[in-house]
Amino acid sequence: MKKETRILDAGRRPVLSEGAVNPPVWRASTVLHPTLAALEHAIHTPFEGLRYGRFGTPTVYALEEAIAEIEGGARTIATCSGLAAITGTLTALLQAGDHLLVTDAVYQPTRTFCDTVLARLGITTTYFDPVLGPEGLRALLGPATRLVFLESPGSLTFEMSDIPALTAAAHGADALVAIDNTWGVLSFQPFRHGVDISIQACTKYIVGHADAMLGAVTVSDLDLWHRLKTGFAAFGACPGSEEAALGLRGLRTLAVRLARHGETAKRLTEWLAARPEVARVLYPAHPGDPGFDLWRRDFSGACGLFGVILKPVERPGLEAMLNGFRHFKLGFSWGGFESLVIPAWGGAVKRTATRWTPEGPALRFHAGLEAADDLIADLEDGFSRLSSLDINGPA
Numbered sequence: 001m002k003k004e005t006r007i008l009d010a011g012r013r014p015v016l017s018e019g020a021v022n023p024p025v026w027r028a029s030t031v032l033h034p035t036l037a038a039l040e041h042a043i044h045t046p047f048e049g050l051r052y053g054r055f056g057t058p059t060v061y062a063l064e065e066a067i068a069e070i071e072g073g074a075r076t077i078a079t080c081s082g083l084a085a086i087t088g089t090l091t092a093l094l095q096a097g098d099h100l101l102v103t104d105a106v107y108q109p110t111r112t113f114c115d116t117v118l119a120r121l122g123i124t125t126t127y128f129d130p131v132l133g134p135e136g137l138r139a140l141l142g143p144a145t146r147l148v149f150l151e152s153p154g155s156l157t158f159e160m161s162d163i164p165a166l167t168a169a170a171h172g173a174d175a176l177v178a179i180d181n182t183w184g185v186l187s188f189q190p191f192r193h194g195v196d197i198s199i200q201a202c203t204k205y206i207v208g209h210a211d212a213m214l215g216a217v218t219v220s221d222l223d224l225w226h227r228l229k230t231g232f233a234a235f236g237a238c239p240g241s242e243e244a245a246l247g248l249r250g251l252r253t254l255a256v257r258l259a260r261h262g263e264t265a266k267r268l269t270e271w272l273a274a275r276p277e278v279a280r281v282l283y284p285a286h287p288g289d290p291g292f293d294l295w296r297r298d299f300s301g302a303c304g305l306f307g308v309i310l311k312p313v314e315r316p317g318l319e320a321m322l323n324g325f326r327h328f329k330l331g332f333s334w335g336g337f338e339s340l341v342i343p344a345w346g347g348a349v350k351r352t353a354t355r356w357t358p359e360g361p362a363l364r365f366h367a368g369l370e371a372a373d374d375l376i377a378d379l380e381d382g383f384s385r386l387s388s389l390d391i392n393g394p395a
């Protein structure tokens with residue numbers, strides 16, 4: 001069965017829903033046990049079935065089952081946000097004295113967590129060039145390296161890493177490999193490329209409507225799941241059943257939405273790449289992008305998130321462009337139905353292993369579900385505002 005068919009059925013158990021198409025939102029903290037023996041059994045199997053709301057409800061389990069299926073892993077843990085999935089994974093797997101390798105293009109809050117909380121716990125992080133090859137990674141892997149953390153394409157800068165090659169190098173040194181696979185949801189199958197742990201910010205495309213926070217960690221085997229689940233349970237953070245239901249609802253239309261987001265982004269990046277105001281577009285699915293070959297080899301599709309580096313312009317022109325968009329609203333996050341833009345210049349991109357030196361101001365766009373023609377008209381008007389206020393004029 002194709003993924004777009006499987007995604008409709010994943011996690012659906014009509015027995016739990018009395019025949020209703022969707023599982024109900026289970027609101028639960030206390031769960032009553034009929035006998036002392038049943039209660040004692042529950043104590044020994046806290047993560048199976050309905051035990052206590054914090055460990056999960058049938059709505060949450062349905063979401064976990066569905067995500068395990070679409071990521072192609074053994075089992076999933078749903079979390080209250082994408083960042084919680086990342087921080088929970090790192091703290092569950094690492095301890096004082098351990099060494100962690102992280103791509104220099106990682107989502108900024110992941111870096112902040114490594115540099116503050118993990119550093120305070122005695123866990124050392126080394127960042128590496130996202131486009132480094134396996135020999136380069138091997139040189140950084142030491143006896144204390146427990147985990148290599150990937151994100152490809154990188155947040156804001158969109159570099160592609162050679163995931164299978166880096167994964168093989170990490171495994172050669174007995175390190176686990178985790179990936180933040182939010183951009184690659186549905187289009188990248190991490191476990192087919194040897195990755196051990198795949199993280200989704202479900203807040204983005206899985207929820208898909210900008211109305212809930214949700215994350216997920218999926219793993220390749222059940223021992224790893226048990227280690228992670230024990231760690232997550234110890235912290236006590238858990239996703240709400242309402243949010244899990246919104247995640248399940250979003251999943252059912254994910255394949256069609258992603259196809260449309262991807263088509264629109266392809267049209268916009270082609271159009272933008274030909275504009276005189278643009279130095280280059282950052283989109284691995286764009287032919288000519290330095291990551292295009294890796295993307296074509298490893299991914300089956302793309303999504304609506306891409307970057308644009310403008311040629312140098314003065315701030316008034318940029319402000320006029322960004323303040324006047326009709327569809328590209330200024331706002332964080334992405335993956336909803338709406339188009340968005342954020343600046344990615346100045347301190348937005350923090351690097352320590354490499355330098356990122358864009359030719360001019362960088363912007364990150366999310367192509368929503370609006371008609372591509374309307375979005376192009378919006379961009380065209382934006383460039384008119386930019387040029388009319390830019391004392392240098394278009395280059």
Ligand SMILES: *Cc1c(COP(=O)(O)O)cnc(C)c1O
Pocket residue numbers: 081082083084107155180182183201202203204213214215333
């Ligand atoms: C948004 C995002 C996250 C964090 O997700 P939240 O649900 O907002 O916590 C993690 N990784 C990537 C790549 C993201 O874009």
